[in-house]
Amino acid sequence: MGLLSDAFVYLCAAVIAVPIANRLGLGSVLGYLIAGVFIGPILGIVGSETTEVQHFAEFGVVMMLFLVGLELQPAMLWKMRQQLIGLGGLQVAGTTAVFAGAGLIFGLSWQSALALGMILALSSTAIVLQTLNEKGWLKTQGGQSSFSVLLTQDIAVIPMLAVLPLLAIEHGNGHGNAGSDGHGETAAHGGEALASLPGWAQALIILAVIAAIIIAGRHLLRPIFRFIAEAHLREIFTATALLLVIGIALLMDFVGLSPALGTFLAGVVLSDSDYRHELESDIEPFKGLLLGLFFLTVGAGIDFDLLFGAPVMIFGLALGLMLVKFALLFALGTVFKLSGPDRWLFALGLAQAGEFAFVLFGFAGGAGVLEQNLLRTMTLVVAISMLLTPALFIFYEKVVAPRAAATSDRAPDVIDSRGRVVLAGMGRFGQIVARLLMASGYDVVILDHDPQTIDNLARIGVRTFYGDATRPDLLHGTGLGEADLFVAAIDDRDKQTMVVEHVAKTYPHVKILARARDRHHVYELENAGADIAEREVFEGALTLGREALIALGAHPYRARTKTKDFRNHDRAMLDELRENYNDGGVDKSYIDAMRAHSETLLQIMRAERGEEGHDRTERGWNPPPKGDATL
Amino acid sequence: MAKVLVLFAHPRPDRSEVNFPLFETAKGVQGVTAVDLYADYPDFNINVDLEQARLVEHDVVIFQHPLYWYSAPSIMKEWQDLVLEHGFAYGLHGHALDGKSFLNAISTGAKPNAYSKDGMNHSDLRSLLAPFERTADLCGMRYLAPFVMFGAGRAMEENRLDVHRNAYDDLLKALVADRFDLKKAAKANYLTDVLDDFILKGEAV
Numbered sequence: 001m002g003l004l005s006d007a008f009v010y011l012c013a014a015v016i017a018v019p020i021a022n023r024l025g026l027g028s029v030l031g032y033l034i035a036g037v038f039i040g041p042i043l044g045i046v047g048s049e050t051t052e053v054q055h056f057a058e059f060g061v062v063m064m065l066f067l068v069g070l071e072l073q074p075a076m077l078w079k080m081r082q083q084l085i086g087l088g089g090l091q092v093a094g095t096t097a098v099f100a101g102a103g104l105i106f107g108l109s110w111q112s113a114l115a116l117g118m119i120l121a122l123s124s125t126a127i128v129l130q131t132l133n134e135k136g137w138l139k140t141q142g143g144q145s146s147f148s149v150l151l152t153q154d155i156a157v158i159p160m161l162a163v164l165p166l167l168a169i170e171h172g173n174g175h176g177n178a179g180s181d182g183h184g185e186t187a188a189h190g191g192e193a194l195a196s197l198p199g200w201a202q203a204l205i206i207l208a209v210i211a212a213i214i215i216a217g218r219h220l221l222r223p224i225f226r227f228i229a230e231a232h233l234r235e236i237f238t239a240t241a242l243l244l245v246i247g248i249a250l251l252m253d254f255v256g257l258s259p260a261l262g263t264f265l266a267g268v269v270l271s272d273s274d275y276r277h278e279l280e281s282d283i284e285p286f287k288g289l290l291l292g293l294f295f296l297t298v299g300a301g302i303d304f305d306l307l308f309g310a311p312v313m314i315f316g317l318a319l320g321l322m323l324v325k326f327a328l329l330f331a332l333g334t335v336f337k338l339s340g341p342d343r344w345l346f347a348l349g350l351a352q353a354g355e356f357a358f359v360l361f362g363f364a365g366g367a368g369v370l371e372q373n374l375l376r377t378m379t380l381v382v383a384i385s386m387l388l389t390p391a392l393f394i395f396y397e398k399v400v401a402p403r404a405a406a407t408s409d410r411a412p413d414v415i416d417s418r419g420r421v422v423l424a425g426m427g428r429f430g431q432i433v434a435r436l437l438m439a440s441g442y443d444v445v446i447l448d449h450d451p452q453t454i455d456n457l458a459r460i461g462v463r464t465f466y467g468d469a470t471r472p473d474l475l476h477g478t479g480l481g482e483a484d485l486f487v488a489a490i491d492d493r494d495k496q497t498m499v500v501e502h503v504a505k506t507y508p509h510v511k512i513l514a515r516a517r518d519r520h521h522v523y524e525l526e527n528a529g530a531d532i533a534e535r536e537v538f539e540g541a542l543t544l545g546r547e548a549l550i551a552l553g554a555h556p557y558r559a560r561t562k563t564k565d566f567r568n569h570d571r572a573m574l575d576e577l578r579e580n581y582n583d584g585g586v587d588k589s590y591i592d593a594m595r596a597h598s599e600t601l602l603q604i605m606r607a608e609r610g611e612e613g614h615d616r617t618e619r620g621w622n623p624p625p626k627g628d629a630t631l
Numbered sequence: 632m633a634k635v636l637v638l639f640a641h642p643r644p645d646r647s648e649v650n651f652p653l654f655e656t657a658k659g660v661q662g663v664t665a666v667d668l669y670a671d672y673p674d675f676n677i678n679v680d681l682e683q684a685r686l687v688e689h690d691v692v693i694f695q696h697p698l699y700w701y702s703a704p705s706i707m708k709e710w711q712d713l714v715l716e717h718g719f720a721y722g723l724h725g726h727a728l729d730g731k732s733f734l735n736a737i738s739t740g741a742k743p744n745a746y747s748k749d750g751m752n753h754s755d756l757r758s759l760l761a762p763f764e765r766t767a768d769l770c771g772m773r774y775l776a777p778f779v780m781f782g783a784g785r786a787m788e789e790n791r792l793d794v795h796r797n798a799y800d801d802l803l804k805a806l807v808a809d810r811f812d813l814k815k816a817a818k819a820n821y822l823t824d825v826l827d828d829f830i831l832k833g834e835a836v
Contacts, residue, residue, distance in 0.1 A: 555644050557669035621642040621704075624740065626784050 006053070009046060013039045014292055027127035029355045030386055032292045036299020046300050054297035054362070060290025061359050062249050063283055065260040068154050069267020070280055080148060087145060087336050088152020091350075094328050095121035102324075108374075111167040115369045116378070118160050119361065120321060124354035124386055125150045131393050132349070142342030145333070146349050157356055161258045164360065165367045202256070209255050213248065213262060217269030225275045226451045229466055241282040274454050277447070277465045281473040291355075298358045302383065303376045314377065318384040322392075326351040341396075341404035348392040348400075352385040420445070422478045423487040424469035424499060426453055429515050429536050430489030434462070445478045470495050472502060480507055488514040488530070493521060497528050504529020519574060523581045542567055561620045565604060573597045635806050636689035637665045637736075640696040640704045644669070649738045649783040649792065650697055656796050657695065662807035664689065668706045675709050682714040687727055691806050692772070694763065695736040697783065701752075701759045703735075711766065720770045729771035732806075732813055734822075735763055736799065738783035746781075757820050776819035778802060798824040805830045 013035035021031030039045045077084065096117040103113030128146060132138040138147065197205070221244070228240050245263050252262035270276060307314055326347050333343035361379060364370040370378075423434050426448040437444050446464045448454055454464045467474040469490060480486060486503050490496040500514050514530040516522040525533040542563050549559035576597070580590045637657040644651045644667070658665040664685065672678075686692065696703045718725045745751040752759065760777055767774040778799070786792050802822070805811040810831045816822065822829065 555670055556673040557642060558645060560673040623643070623646055623648075623784065626788075 006046075006049075009039055010053075010293060010296055014296065018292070022130075024390070026387070026390055027124070027130050028292070029124065029126045029295055030383075032295035033299035033302075033383055033386075036296040037302055038299075039296070040300025041302060041304045050297040050300045054294060054301075057290050057294035057297060058359075058362065059249070060287050060292075060294050062259045062263050063245055063287035064291055065157070066245050066263035066267040067280060067283060067287055068157075069264040069269075070271050070276055072151075072155070072268050073271045074268070075272070080151070083145070083148035084152050084155075087332060088149045088156075090332055090335075091149050091329065092118075092121050092152060092156050094332070095325060098324060098328065099321075112370050112374070115164060115167050115360075115364050116374075118156075118163070119357050119364065120325075120353050120378075120382075122153045122157070122354045122356045122360075123150060123325075123350040124352050124389065125154060126355055127352070127386060127389050128349050131390070135393070135397070137345060140342060140345065141338060142333075142345030142349070145336065145338060145342070145346050149346075149350060153354070153356070157360070158261055158264050160360060161260050161363065164364050164369055167364075167369045168367045206255050206257060209251060209257075209262075210265065213251075213265050214269055217266055221270065222273055222275075225273070225466075226455070229275070229278075229451045234468075237278065238282045241279050242286065245283065274458065274464060275466050277474055277477045278467045281467070281471065281477050284473070295355065295358065298362075298379065299383075302380060306376055307380055314380050315384065317377070317381045318388070321353060321381060322351040322385050322388065325353075341401050344400040344404075345396055348396050349389075351392060352389045353382040354386070357382045420479065420483045421485045421487060422475070422480050422483045423447070423489060424475070425489035425491060425496075425515070426457060426464050427489065427491050429491075430487070431457075433487055433489060438462075445483075447474070447478060469499050470502075472506065475499075475503065480510060483507075483510055486510045486512045488512060488525075490515070493517050497521075497524050500525055500530050501528040519577075520581065520586070522574065523578060526578075527582065538570075562605065566601070569597075569601050569604065573601075632662060633690040633807055633809050634688060635660075635663045635691045635693065635803055636685055637663055637693045637695050637803075638668055638707070638710070639666060640668045640694070640707045640710075642669055642704055642706075647697070648787050649780050649795070650695065652792060652796060653736065653738075653780075653799050654695060656799050657693075657803060660800060660803045660807065663803050668710060669704075672706065675706060677706075677710055677713050679713050679716070682710065683716070683719055683727070686714070686720075686731075689731070691732045691734070692728075693734055693736050698737045698739045702762065715766070715770060726771060731772045732775055733763070733767040733770075733772040734775035734816075735760055735777040736802075737777055738780040738786075740782070740784050742782045755820060773813060773817055775813065775816040776821045778822040794824050798826055801826055801830065 014032060017035035017038065018028050018031035021034060022028055026034075040047075040050065096114070098117070099120045100110075100113040100117030103116045104110065108116065128150060129138075132143045132146060137143040225237075225240065228237050244266065248262045248266050249259035252259045270279060329347035329350055330343060333346045338346055358379065361370065361375050361382075365372060365375050421437055421442055421444045423430055423437075423444050424447045426434060426446050427450075430446070430448070434444050434446055446462070447467050447469045448464050449466065449468045451466060454466055457464045465478070467477075469475060469488075480503065486507070488496055488500050488503070490499060496514065496517075500512055503510060503512055512530045512532075514525045514533045515536050516525050516533040518535060522533040522535060545566075546559045546563040549562060550556050554562070573594070577590065577593055580593050584590070637654070639650070639654045639657070641647045641650045641654075644654075654665060654667065657663050666685070694703060694707060696707060702708070715721065716725070719727050739746075739756075741751060746754065746756040746759070748754070756779065757764070757776060764774040780786060780791075780795050782789075786795065802811070805826070812829045812831055816829050819829075
């Protein structure tokens with residue numbers, strides 16, 4: 001098959017299977033696997049060439065770890081350290097130990113048993129996080145604990161990648177070789193360039209390379225990204241991001257380290273840079289597609305003869321795997337004082353093996369740590385455990401949660417996340433809004449597309465993320481899905497309306513406050529879905545006008561009252577002209593209505609009261625009429 | 632010599648017939664600090680530190696205002712709420728105002744006979760001003776009888792304004808010169824334009 005027809009088949013399968021699987025709550029990973037099963041074993045459209053494709057697709061793993069690194073802000077990790085080391089660490093270590101023990105009993109070598117134990121300790125981040133998010137369980141104690149464990153597992157993949165080649169049975173040295181079928185080449189074949197050097201020199205060079213990544217990430221990449229960003233060429237920014245990931249992968253390969261480890265490190269270094277969201281949304285689609293392709297090839301390579309040959313054994317292994325993981329998680333939940341339904345959610349949710357297993361299986365196979373027959377069997381077992389996961393969540397939702405609700409009078413879990421605000425546009429307007437909110441103790445995620453602004457703000461200690469708010473993926477990356485409030489403060493009139501419209505449609509629960517250019521823009525923004533639109537210069541101009549009145553000799557309190565009356569009248573006019581504007585824009589009737597209003601305003605503002613005047617159009621304090629005999 | 636602080640509150644000085652002229656009088660007296668609260672704080676953003684420092688510097692504090700709903704215009708309430716802090720004006724360690732004198736210089740719409748048991752307000756004026764008196768007590772200040780212009784709405788037509796302005800001038804000058812009989816004024820019901828009984832002749836006390 002040619003390249004295009006290949007691409008057509010894979011994309012077709014993915015486009016059909018993934019949305020369906022997602023809808024059924026199976027998650028996209030299973031969608032790709034199932035798509036792979038269809039085009040491979042069932043329909044036979046693709047065959048032996050999948051290994052070659054898989055080889056290419058493994059680069060998705062490298063990108064994924066870069067993204068994992070980007071997500072890991074050191075400050076956040078530090079805050080979660082107890083959960084990560086305690087709960088997460090114990091889960092990984094405990095599960096590894098139990099499965100490794102089981103492997104030994106089944107007659108595996110200790111190296112293979114340990115590898116298998118580590119790989120099976122991982123759960124499916126993709127399926128579990130998606131489900132927790134969808135069901136709104138992420139903020140419960142059980143959800144938070146699950147999140148901590150999944151995060152620990154994601155981090156644990158890094159040392160696992162480093163250790164696996166060392167466990168190679170035939171090849172004692174850390175570099176392994178390409179393996180019989182070419183699996184895991186990206187990780188295991190580098191280092192030739194240094195092979196002739198003595199061990200200490202190799203170690204020295206490796207350390208130097210790591211240090212270089214950290215230092216360059218901190219001091220070199222930021223100005224480079226700024227320079228690129230200032231060119232305002234989106235595709236070049238994307239190209240730079242790709243170049244970075246591929247470059248680091250090559251460099252690590254050259255010195256014989258895992259490319260995934262290198263990009264992970266680069267990700268962590270860049271995780272507190274201003275370009276994090278932009279990098280994330282640039283790499284994300286490549287990673288998603290490559291990983292999808294990877295899972296497709298895993299699905300295509302599933303051995304159905306094996307399943308139909310020994311269904312009882314395969315399913316038995318899958319159920320055994322889940323039972324063991326469940327029991328360990330449940331015990332951990334008890335130790336860490338998770339109560340009732342939270343403990344169940346935690347233990348049921350994480351009981352499967354995860355997509356990382358496929359990655360690490362490929363790796364381990366390549367390094368010769370696990371033999372091919374065992375790999376084929378375990379790939380099936382892992383896939384089945386993932387396939388059963390939605391059933392576990394359904395069990396929790398239908399059986400555990402209702403019973404817990406019925407039997408306990410415990411107060412609902414306190415949702416400890418604070419109200420979150422996303423603010424787009426940190427110009428002269430947005431800055432004031434953001435400063436007020438932040439000074440009042442709210443978390444504000446700020447987006448701006450001007451590198452100069454970002455740098456200036458960084459100098460006074462305000463974090464701003466670089467990015468174009470009109471890009472939906474970028475907006476999503478700011479966590480708008482979980483935000484309460486969106487402040488649209490973009491300078492460009494049309495972009496502003498566009499963003500408001502997009503946010504109103506995509507995140508109907510988020511309240512939208514928008515900066516408007518003028519009266520007509522207020523109407524446009526309201527029609528686009530803004531809850532509140534405020535004219536950007538209105539209040540400032542009123543304040544200056546009030547100062548002008550004082551400068552002309554008005555008593556300050558009188559100037560205040562006049563200004564207040566003017567404001568009220570103008571706002572009333574805004575309300576009354578709305579319908580007229582929405583009806584036919586600025587037509588004759590609109591202009592007539594406006595003119596009539598201006599007349600009223602003049603009358604009110606200029607009203608000279610007569611001797612006995614007690615003018616009700618002006619609701620400040622007025623002396624009572626002198627003729628009132630009851631006083 | 633005593634220092635006198637006049638805190639003036641009128642939301643419409645442009646329509647004021649009695650209070651604003653009186654405030655002008657106060658501004659002309661040596662030793663008197665005259666403050667227009669509505670002018671200084673049109674948005675009610677009262678500068679507490681500044682106001683407290685002013686209080687400390689003066690010996691007599693006068694609230695000069697029209698009587699609105701048996702009280703002062705709203706900014707004076709805000710001023711009291713913010714400036715008379717615990718630990719400053721009252722409380723265990725709040726003694727900054729101890730020994731100072733306080734009085735209301737007010738104008739009322741109604742005539743004198745409205746302020747009696749049988750009158751429209753069923754009470755005499757000083758009883759109605761009890762919140763101010765109690766406030767002064769609590770802050771360790773001597774409360775003096777209010778200086779009043781009754782029937783202020785017709786004072787101009789009845790040519791009573793100039794007499795009253797002169798009396799205010801006398802009152803302020805006597806206070807500055809320590810020639811005002813504070814003890815006697817503290818016991819009176821109210822002070823009118825006839826102040827001879829309260830102003831001491833000869834040497835300052």
